[in-house]
Amino acid sequence: MPSSSTMPLSPDPPFLCADEAAIAGLLDAEPHHMPEKDYLRRCRDRSVDVTARLDAVNWILKVHAYYEFSPVTAFLSVNYFDRFLSRCSLPQQSGGWAFQLLSVACLSLAAKMEESHVPFLLDLQLFEPKFVFEPKTIQRMELWVMSNLKWRLRSVTPFDYLHYFISKLPSSSSSQSLNHFFSTSSNLILSTTRVINFLGFAPSTVAAAAVLCSANGQLPLSFHDRVNDEMVRCCHQLMEEYVVDTCPASVKARITEPAPPSSPVGVLDAATCGSCDTPSDRNFAGPPNKRLRSSASDAPQR
Amino acid sequence: MEKTGVLSAKEAFEKLEKVGEGTYGKVYRAREKATGKIVALKKTRLHEDEEGVPPTTLREVSILRMLSRDPHVVRLMDVKQGQNKEGKTVLYLVFEYMDTDLKKFIRSFRQSGETIPPHIIKVILSICPSIFNIRFFFVHLFLSIWLQSLMYQLCKGVAFCHGHGILHRDLKPHNLLMDRKTMMLKIADLGLARAFTVPIKKYTHEILTLWYRAPEVLLGATHYSMAVDMWSVGCIFAELVTKQALFPGDSELQQLLHIFRLLGTPNEDVWPGVSKLMNWHEYPQWNPQSLSTAVPSLDELGLDLLSQMLKYEPSKRISAKKAMEHVYFDDLDKRHL
Numbered sequence: 109m110p111s112s113s114t115m116p117l118s119p120d121p122p123f124l125c126a127d128e129a130a131i132a133g134l135l136d137a138e139p140h141h142m143p144e145k146d147y148l149r150r151c152r153d154r155s156v157d158v159t160a161r162l163d164a165v166n167w168i169l170k171v172h173a174y175y176e177f178s179p180v181t182a183f184l185s186v187n188y189f190d191r192f193l194s195r196c197s198l199p200q201q202s203g204g205w206a207f208q209l210l211s212v213a214c215l216s217l218a219a220k221m222e223e224s225h226v227p228f229l230l231d232l233q234l235f236e237p238k239f240v241f242e243p244k245t246i247q248r249m250e251l252w253v254m255s256n257l258k259w260r261l262r263s264v265t266p267f268d269y270l271h272y273f274i275s276k277l278p279s280s281s282s283s284q285s286l287n288h289f290f291s292t293s294s295n296l297i298l299s300t301t302r303v304i305n306f307l308g309f310a311p312s313t314v315a316a317a318a319v320l321c322s323a324n325g326q327l328p329l330s331f332h333d334r335v336n337d338e339m340v341r342c343c344h345q346l347m348e349e350y351v352v353d354t355c356p357a358s359v360k361a362r363i364t365e366p367a368p369p370s371s372p373v374g375v376l377d378a379a380t381c382g383s384c385d386t387p388s389d390r391n392f393a394g395p396p397n398k399r400l401r402s403s404a405s406d407a408p409q410r
Numbered sequence: 411m412e413k414t415g416v417l418s419a420k421e422a423f424e425k426l427e428k429v430g431e432g433t434y435g436k437v438y439r440a441r442e443k444a445t446g447k448i449v450a451l452k453k454t455r456l457h458e459d460e461e462g463v464p465p466t467t468l469r470e471v472s473i474l475r476m477l478s479r480d481p482h483v484v485r486l487m488d489v490k491q492g493q494n495k496e497g498k499t500v501l502y503l504v505f506e507y508m509d510t511d512l513k514k515f516i517r518s519f520r521q522s523g524e525t526i527p528p529h530i531i532k533v534i535l536s537i538c539p540s541i542f543n544i545r546f547f548f549v550h551l552f553l554s555i556w557l558q559s560l561m562y563q564l565c566k567g568v569a570f571c572h573g574h575g576i577l578h579r580d581l582k583p584h585n586l587l588m589d590r591k592t593m594m595l596k597i598a599d600l601g602l603a604r605a606f607t608v609p610i611k612k613y614t615h616e617i618l619t620l621w622y623r624a625p626e627v628l629l630g631a632t633h634y635s636m637a638v639d640m641w642s643v644g645c646i647f648a649e650l651v652t653k654q655a656l657f658p659g660d661s662e663l664q665q666l667l668h669i670f671r672l673l674g675t676p677n678e679d680v681w682p683g684v685s686k687l688m689n690w691h692e693y694p695q696w697n698p699q700s701l702s703t704a705v706p707s708l709d710e711l712g713l714d715l716l717s718q719m720l721k722y723e724p725s726k727r728i729s730a731k732k733a734m735e736h737v738y739f740d741d742l743d744k745r746h747l
Contacts, residue, residue, distance in 0.1 A: 129573060130573050130574070130575065133573065133574060134575075137476070213462075216462055217463075217468065220462075220463070220464075220465040220468050220469075221465070221468055221469060221472065226461075226465065228461060229461055229462060243461060243462060246462050247456060247462040247463060247499070248499075250462045250463050251463065251491065251499070254463070254468075254471075255489075255491070258475070259471045259472055259475050259489060260472065260475050260476075261468060261471075261472035261475075262472040262473055262475070262476050262576075268575065
């Protein structure tokens with residue numbers, strides 16, 4: 109399956125760029141949609157099972173690509189997953205079923221929030237999973253996730269900032285360059301979900317760094333007076349170190365040699381940032397035909 | 411959302427009466443036992459053998475978590491989980507209670523002719539004190555202030571949603587709740603609302619009750635924007651004036667023809683790109699009529715605002731924020747709204 113392409117641009121220019129007030133609102137809200145503050149530390153000291161986390165993220169990204177979901181759906185799934193894990197611990201001796209159930213529930217919730225057509229829950233469980241869960245089990249997990257996240261599922265994501273930040277670039281005038289920046293930045297943002305170090309950055313910072321990365325490092329005077337330029341540079345540097353392999357060709361071409369990871373933790377993270385095509389994945393039996401149900405089927409009719 | 415309820419819905423509330431029924435369950439007027447406060451309980455059945463929590467419930471609750479602090483969006487006070495008699499999971503959304511909606515309100519006006527209830531006169535005087543200076547005033551003057559107030563509140567609520575990246579997608583009189591005493595209007599029923607990320611996505615076009623549906627949606631556009639809500643606001647505006655639906659179509663085709671008869675059949679000159687939309691066919695050719703033929707009692711400023719809400723080309727349609735700044739609302743004392 110081709111991976112999810114970026115969404116086509118709307119032909120209506122007045123609705124393209126968020127205004128300052130909307131951006132300020134997003135910046136106010138974003139702290140409420142991030143994992144707990146100690147989550148990154150817990151990932152680094154391995155009190156959170158980062159291998160299981162990476163497996164879950166890779167599975168989410170593969171299903172996302174198979175169904176051609178929007179990039180926001182994949183990012184939201186991982187956001188729910190991390191926010192849940194930062195507040196709750198799953199049974200360690202579960203043989204992996206708990207993490208898998210959480211992944212399915214998070215992807216299902218994100219798809220229902222974002223997509224017009226959502227696969228049936230059984231059809232969502234692709235790529236020969238070790239366990240297949242019944243809808244009622246997934247529903248119970250969904251409810252647990254939602255109450256744990258205080259029903260804040262409309263998370264602020266880096267995608268909410270992209271067009272505003274792209275509009276700040278010196279060379280973003282033509283619709284062709286807009287499309288280029290948007291698709292390149294989107295791919296970079298999705299790639300960051302695999303690497304735990306990016307959990308330390310706010311969505312606005314990740315968005316600004318991705319735009320900077322896709323614009324060959326040409327820095328605008330400032331993305332926004334409330335976006336810390338130093339944090340953006342730091343995040344941008346991490347992107348160049350870790351996300352090179354998953355960057356689109358245009359970005360790869362200009363980074364001839366990736367800088368070595370700057371710390372032992374960095375080495376570990378770089379190791380976990382491989383492609384999701386593991387050898388076992390290459391032999392999977394073909395997934396079922398795509399059966400989609402419309403999430404708008406409940407639209408009222410006169 | 412102020413509470414994270416420990417008591418179950420059954421323990422916490424006493425149901426008083428059923429006030430409505432939606433796709434996923436019933437709505438009750440209920441009393442909170444602890445405080446005696448009257449609330450609306452929206453009961454959502456979760457069929458365990460089906461597909462988890464319904465998308466409409468997810469969207470409505472998560473969007474209300476974000477928007478509920480605005481005075482013109484109905485307030486979600488709590489979400490409670492419970493079980494019904496068969497042991498199936500049920501979700502109760504606990505909302506502030508509003509005693510009517512705009513659909514019922516318009517109907518009551520239609521039935522009582524042009525007479526204005528005394529409590530509305532009191533409210534109108536509070537939001538437009540300058541009316542005291544007029545020795546002899548007419549009913550239509552009262553009506554126009556009342557109309558301005560409701561429309562301003564609607565634009566303000568829609569502007570708040572749009573400012574937070576939310577399209578409502580199902581604005582209609584039935585989804586606009588009101589408090590009869592204070593004439594306060596609140597947007598409700600965000601089950602079809604969607605977050606829009608930019609660039610604006612392909613959305614399903616099977617949304618919105620036909621009468622309030624924008625022409626780009628009827629013509630099959632899959633890229634759409636806040637402008638779809640503003641079309642609905644325009645239709646509601648006209649209906650508030652005439653007490654009749656502006657475009658009461660009973661099928662997608664009839665709906666388009668209603669629109670074309672009044673506004674003229676669109677073409678590439680008035681709406682670039684219209685002929686490339688999925689459902690575009692050769693339609694009968696009508697010339698645009700003056701809006702005053704459909705809404706004769708609306709004054710000039712009102713007609714100007716309405717015409718900007720009903721522009722064919724979505725990008726030319728007025729935004730909710732701009733609508734609030736329109737001179738039509740200049741007489742209002744906006745501090746009370």
